[in-house]
Amino acid sequence: MLVAAAYAFLVLKGFISPVGLKFLFAVDPTQRVAHPLFESVAEHKPSSWATFYYNFGIGVLFVPIGIFFAALMATNLSVFIIIYCLTSIYFASSMIRLNMLAAPAVSLLWALALKRTLTPLILNLKETSQSLGRRVKFKPIGKDLIGGLLILMFALFALTYVFGTDFVLGPKAQGPRVLLHADTPTTLSGASLSVKPTSTVSDWIETLIWMRENLPPSPLEPPPPGAKPGEVGTIVASWWDYGYWITVVANKTTLADNGTINTTQIQQIGRMFMSNETEAIKILEKYLVTHVVVYVTFSKDGYDAPGYGGDNGKWRWMALIPGLNDTLFGNYTLGWDWVDYNKNYQVDSGETISNSLGQNTVLYKLMTYGKEMTLYGYSTTKLEYFEKAHFSQNEGQPNPAPGTSIVPLVCVYRVKYPVESTNSTTT
Incomplete structure (x- = not known):
């Protein structure tokens, strides 16, 4: 209480800065519900028990045993390890990116549990028969059982570190975690x-x-x-996920990046994408934007694939972060509503109807235009204030990512401002 009171006093007096929201959300996860920008970051999601097993393998089962033996030791060091373990696991549960903080504690307690568990078993195996008299001999009992337990324990270790922990997934997802991660391409x-x-x-x-x-x-x-716009050079508007790439690799200024520090501009970007072209152009002109980048994922057969990393899977956050009602733009997906006529809680043929508000948003039109141009070489979507600058796929030639059926399409659009709003032109 004294520490909390002292901290509050120093903050109120301006001697120190208040703790960032992300740290407060780690302490109290219930507060993050009111901040959709924080929730939109995948690394801020809470961890499940499956996440702990995925990261630490069979070692998570030894942590409670390690805590038990550490408590029996009752030394300053053991008490410190227990406190460190419990607090780090709490914060790792609150935010998935903090799993790394729990790794040292899990390793130490795992090692302690193994040592305290295996030492008496191994000593028992080493014992030899002892003669208690001319005809009586004492033999340590349970050697076969102990040996079986040791074999089982090491078999579990082998399952984790040789075959991996993703048994329910396909062969591509199985194997030692270190090899899987080493063989996985970077995000870019x-x-x-x-x-x-x-x-x-x-x-x-x-x-x-x-x-x-x-x-x-x-x-x-x-x-x-x-x-x-255009007088001072290139300024790019895209969702914040791609900000670092555009800044570092393309060497171009972007309105927001992965630091998600400028909440106001991220809100404006989301509002721009969820507005019609007339309203969006006002926001873009305010920030002197010359180009807009969108990313859409779909199958080579033309079906939408919002769950594969494109903006067609992020549009709800673009609506929620600026305080809009995402269901107004489509309760099924962007631009489409679902009506369960059959009352079977399944999306059947003929149950999706178009949503005019969603299909008139800048995001929907830019994604649909790029998708149709890639699939068919033409598009039925008419753009008023945007024109193609560069697409990552050739027109009429969809090229899925190697080993998948998903087409990743990056679209760069040039902003065309109306003559009455600006006399400048973008290059």
């Missing part, structure tokens, strides 16, 4: 797909290089008051 070289491709997916890399080499330089200083 895997085009941010949620499936593992068999080789490099060049869509994002090629697009970022194109942006670096073909778009005008971005401003090195804040634009002067009264500047028009």
Whole structure:
């Protein structure tokens, strides 16, 4: 209580800065519900028990045993380890990215549990028959049982570290965790797909290089008051997931990045994507945006694939973060509503109807235009204030990521401002 009171006093007096929201959300996970931007980050999701087993394997079963033996030791060090373990597991449960904090504690308690458990068993195995008299001999009992337990224990270790912990998944997802991670492409070289491709997916890399080499330089200083879009150089609007890539690889200024520090601009980006073109162009002009980047994933047969990392799977956050009602744009997916006519809680043929509000959003139109151009070489979607600058796929030639059936399409659009709003042109 004294520490809390002292901290509150120092914050109120301005001697120290308040703790960031992400740290407060780790302490009290119930508070994050009111902050959709925080919830939209995958690394901020709470951990399940399956996550702990996925990361630590069979070792999680030895942690309670290790805590028991550490409590019996009752030393300063053992008490510290117990407190460290319990607090780190709590925070790792609250936020999945904090699993690494629990790794040292899990390793130490796992080692302690193994030592205290195996030592008497191994000593028992080493004991030899002892003669208690001319005809009586004492033999340690349970050696066969002990040997079986040891074999079972090491078999469990082998299952975790040789065959992996993903037994229910296909062969590509099984195997030692270290080898699986070493063989997994980076997020950029895997085009941010949620499936593992068999080789490099060049869509994002090629697009970022194109942006670096073909778009005008971005401003090195804040634009002067009264500047028009295009006068100070390239400024890109995209969802924050791609901000670091655009900044570092393409060397272009973007409105938001993965740091998610500027909440206001992220809200404006979300509102822009969920607005019609007339309203969106006002937001883009305010920030002197010259280009807009969207990312859409779909199957080579043309079916939408929102669960594979594209903006078609992130649009709800784009609506929720600026405070919009996401269901107004489609209760099934963006631009589509589902009506359960059969009352069977399944999406059957003829149960999805178009949602005009969702299909008139900038995000829907930009994704649909790029998707149709890639699949068919033409599009029925008409764009008023946007035009194609660069697509990562050739028109009429959808090219799925290697080893998958998913087409990752990165679209760069040039913003065309109406003449009455600006006399400048974007390159």
